[in-house]
Amino acid sequence: MAELLIKNGSVFDPTRSINGDVMDVAIRDGRIVESAGPNAKVIDASGKTVMSGGVDIHAHVAGPKVNAGRTMRPEDKLFKSQAAAGGYRMEMGFSIPSTFRTGYDYARMGYAFVMEAAMPPLHSPHVHEEIHDTPIVDEAALPVFGNNWFVLEYLKRGEIENAAAYIAWLLKASKGYGIKVVNPGGTEAWGWGLNCLTLDDAVPYFQITPKEIVSGLIETNEALGLPHSVHIHQNDLGNPGNYRTTIDTLRLAEGVTAKNRFGREQVIHSTHLQFHAYGGDGWGNFESKAREVVDYVNGQKNVTFDLGAVTLDETTTMTADGPFEHHLNGLNHLKWTNVDVELETAAGVVPYVYSPSIRVCGIQWAIGLELALLCKDMDRCFISTDHPNAGPFTRYPRIYTWLMSRKFRDETIGSFKYSDKVVAATEIAGLDREISLYEIAQMTRSGPAKALGLKDLYGGLSPGQDGNVVIYDIDPANLPSDPSKLEAAFQRAAWFIKTGEVVVKDGEIMNHGNKRTLWVRANVPENPQVKRDIHDKFIKDYTVGLQNYEVRDYLAPNPYVIEVEMEA
């Protein structure tokens, strides 16, 4: 099979502490190898930046709520769609791109993997169909568990073994990757018109608190030994003063040790932390509490997080946090979709415009960047926009550029209508730090790959890892002084090689690649009680039969299955 030799690039590989050293990278049979033979195709990367393929730990890129957004927002496609050309498919949309645009744009930015961050298990067949329709980029999906009736009942009774057996069954049934928790208890409470805004607000009927749900799921996750940790969207998202609930939740990781064979060290991944680092007691005195939150995270080694950085775009918010979307619609009076997913979860969708003319949006933008600029361990801080909630994933290059250029941040602050008020409510204007290319590689490669338990496949350029290599037209010795040039180079890679195949050249798609769907099969001891509970609930409560529920193999035709064994 074809061999590739990428010569003389400035390589950034934090997994081996390689910081811009000029060296070669060889690929054979889709994997990184020590050296290439004489017949290898040579790509000259001299004067350019070489990294492994990017890993996105959290984005909403497939499934029913993405589709609900597409359906309710035809205007998202207006003037933002290109005709098909050269054997490639039409690309449509901006904040809720079509599956083809999603795959193409991730590839153009040099991303090899993206995690669909919230899969409603009942609709997992749809999620997998969309994943299959998204070219090039490898994907996995996290089923949501934080408001699931089985989980609430088992954890209320402290039955970790039963929760584990149920979760193992659901991961297999939905071809899911790990445990996602969205507004634990709150989404279910909304069935009663309520919400859980602190860790101690009990869910009606189930009489379990968010604290018990999160702690129970952490314990279950580690008992199963899953590759990823509990991945949590915390309670009280998006509200002034929520940073206390955020830190209270992160404290639940204290004293818990990760147990798995994948090298993962964290027991909580706290997602889109920007939405959870708010001070003030109303929108009037809304302010950043990024420092308080990051100070805690800096000292708490078994926690990772992603930014959820606001990109100042018109976008589409979508979350399984149903009550939040209702609340947001009350603020902006635009369109609102809501769905309840039987025994499992709910979801809402509302368009949102993060306007530079609105003080709160400017403060949100600052918080997203402060979280990174104040963080001391970049292997635990990952770049995300909670796509499309704080902005589309296609803005990652702009986020890198804001982080790498104080000048660009100052320009952006200067463009705000209420610059002074944004500066007063944040500390962004006082932060001199400029993130390096090495740190960008930590935040988008080595860090998220390790946190997902995927460091053997992604995140670095060691022999044996997947042959995912991106070459950006950026000379580390001579970074462009114009921020827009840096952004453009990250937006459209000079080359992207995905598992050994050239899929992007000069920012153009060359190949539909060989994408895979990753999922986790957790093998647990036979559990007759859970088996009976599943059977009974499908008869009594679900609208579908058990035999119709599982994702059929043909819906995920290129699987990469990770096996874990739970010790009895």
Place this chain on the structure above:
Amino acid sequence: MPIVKLTPIAQPELCLDCYAISPDALAGLTESGIADLEVWEGKVRWRLGDFFEVSGDAGRTPDETHVVVDGDASRMKYIGYKMTGGMITVNGSADMYLGGWMKGGKIHVTGDVDSFCGIQMEGGEIMVDGRAQNHVGCAYRGDWRGMRGGTLRIRGDAGNDIGTFINGGTIIVEGNAFIHVSTHGEGGTVIIKGDVQGRVGGQMVKGDIFVLGAIQHMLPGFKKVDTIEKEVDGQPYRLDHYVGDLGERHPSSRGQQVLGNLYVRAA
């Protein structure tokens, strides 16, 4: 002003997307350059010259360019798309999206227009001597930002969904209209000189509607507050003044609730 004359010589099998027929696309081009501009029939790309005989060079800028479509353009969409200045005259009828997203300049159509005439228009003038189909001066589907400025005059009748989400500017329909006028209106003015069947001002937040004929079915969300004398499009009228839509959220300004105004010719 230099005139570029486009005389139809062939009709497309499907409707033709003529983004190129605007002073902005033509400015600075000579006859042959204009004939080489692309037009689309579905996913098939053609030259403008495949469907029109081109005579005359364009002016240096859009403002100095007058485009005359001399004949039937009733299967030619997007004439005047996003234009910022200059003039277009269509001696005949035009298809959908005439003057869509227009920012400035003037368009005159001597015949009829199909739907979406002046969609999300921001400025300039459109005058249609004949009739218009549906969605005159409306928002793009799904969008909450409708027409923002300019003047759009239809001398004949118009269909449904006139000025949906209108935010500014003026729409005048000199004939009758079917249903849905200024739905979700947030500003601007819509004048219907003839009759309207109904659903006038549904979910209207702000702005003015004048119906100088009769409304067959009034929406229940409007309340009559007064009868006034007022000049509309140069003529005096005696009008019943209604406010609404009272079922919709309304902002307040200086302690006063801001409502939409609906004026209907008094009996």
